[in-house]
Amino acid sequence: MNREAIAKTCREVIYECVPELEGTPIYEDTVINTDTAIDSMGFTLVICRLEATFDVRIPNRQWAKLSTFGDVVTAIEKRVAKKER
């Protein structure tokens, strides 16, 4: 699965978890919490849904380090690649 496909799915999950963002563009450098106003609990939900969708696990202590949408995609991409190896 390439980065573009992962990013597309990540966006879909975010829009599903935070419906009020529907129609708001999310770019690689979009800072998830400030630019999109997802609060910390909403972010937890997003990460959990992403983990379930991609069947990967991002350690809890890494969550706080995920700032931009690109950071989230990279974290998923890294673990998907590890799983596929």
Added chain:
Amino acid sequence: MAQQMCRTEENMRRYYGFADLLSTRAKEDPDAPALLYEDHGSICRISCSLLLEQVSVLSRQIRVSGKKCIGILCDGSPQCVITVFASVLAGAQTVLLDESASEDLLAQQICASDVDVLWGDEDLAQDLKVDCLNSLIPDLEMDSPNSLIPYPEVRDGQEPVNDDPEAALKAGCSVSGDILFFTSGTTSRSKAVVLTDRSLTASAFNGSSILPLSSKDRLLCILPLNHVFGFVCGLLWGLACGAPVALGRGPRHYSDDAKFFSPTVLSAVPSLLLFLLQHGCLNPELRTVLVGAGSCPPSILELAGRSGLHVCFGYGMTETSSGIALSISGDPYALQICPLNEVRIAPDEEILVRAGDCMMKGYYKQPEMTQTVLENGTLHTGDLGQIDADGRLHITGRKKEMLVFPDGTKLFLPEYEAAIAAVIGDKDFAVIERDLSPVMVIHDDPSNRAFLSAQLKSLMQQYPRGQQLRDMIFLSKPLPRTATGKVRRWELSQIL
């Protein structure tokens, strides 16, 4: 032990430490479920007698091992609960740590509290960069509770093997170890607060005497145990009242724990309650929610009230082992003062508390810092309040330059602003709270927004999400300041 017990009008018993709590519960109701947890999709139970048995066995092993200061990465599992009780009753200084904290923060807290052995779930220990932690603290010994005591197959109905666990526990519990909680701050100001099993069970009595539970209740423990509100109001409150405590499965199950465990009572921080309400995560059996550890806007309480929930709001501090006052009916912001506490209002409206048995011993190895807040047994809370004609406490603001967020975390503004200044340079700015999030107000050209955001990105990643700057507000004139140069935050908020 009998002479130590007393009962309130609500018939709630006061326990004097973990040994008293566990042994009394096991004696009076041995088969009653004490803890509930999930295992392979099913709800399993640990009875009061089995809990006592497990704690006494592990406690004995810890005493034999000679470990003096045990750090426990709190994951909320049954093993974690048993290990905390056992460690304290073995006389070890027990430090409760956040399992999701960064290696750097853990290293700082481990060093600050003299932890010599770190225990946690084995998967967690692997996930943690042990090499990194060991390089930061070379003397630290890593271990796992499972290497000391194999967790029993409770689903098979295994009976206790110890002849007299109560006697075994009492034999070694003449001196319980201190239990250290770190306050919710994430900066260098994060302090280790020294509490005891006696102060914590006294605090549980405070809560249960105002808001008693019964054996028909089921309390969902969804908050981290390394936070005193989670430990007292998520765990001890239920155990002290004889209500089974369902151990939540961590952040990944915030959305489905309530429907899985079907609790009747839940303790939550405001942000978590809002999330659960907005996403329809609560179960129909739930009747009471105790909200605490952070500012709770009326909108959340109203939303909960519309869902038919009895919402109580608690005010407390780590320094007082949690609860100081609690609202139980009517105005949720009119708080009844807990029976073991005395509260008075200073001339400058600061809330002063004498918490008796609930009061901390002090900040660990920081006597000077302790003296700044604890004066002749009276705690200067740093919060402002008033007491109404009915003797109920109302919180009106904060004296300290600190923000307290709905998730219970705290942010010390002077340090936060110093960290920002180190990145963006000598600019005229301040951080204030807006809509329960930190916002930077700066005297600058709005066209610099993107540049400032980029500058601050790396710094913000070092803070929990809820403490990262949510917005920047640009002012065309200088910020209001006092003669000594301090920002007038209240005036700034009014301007905005």
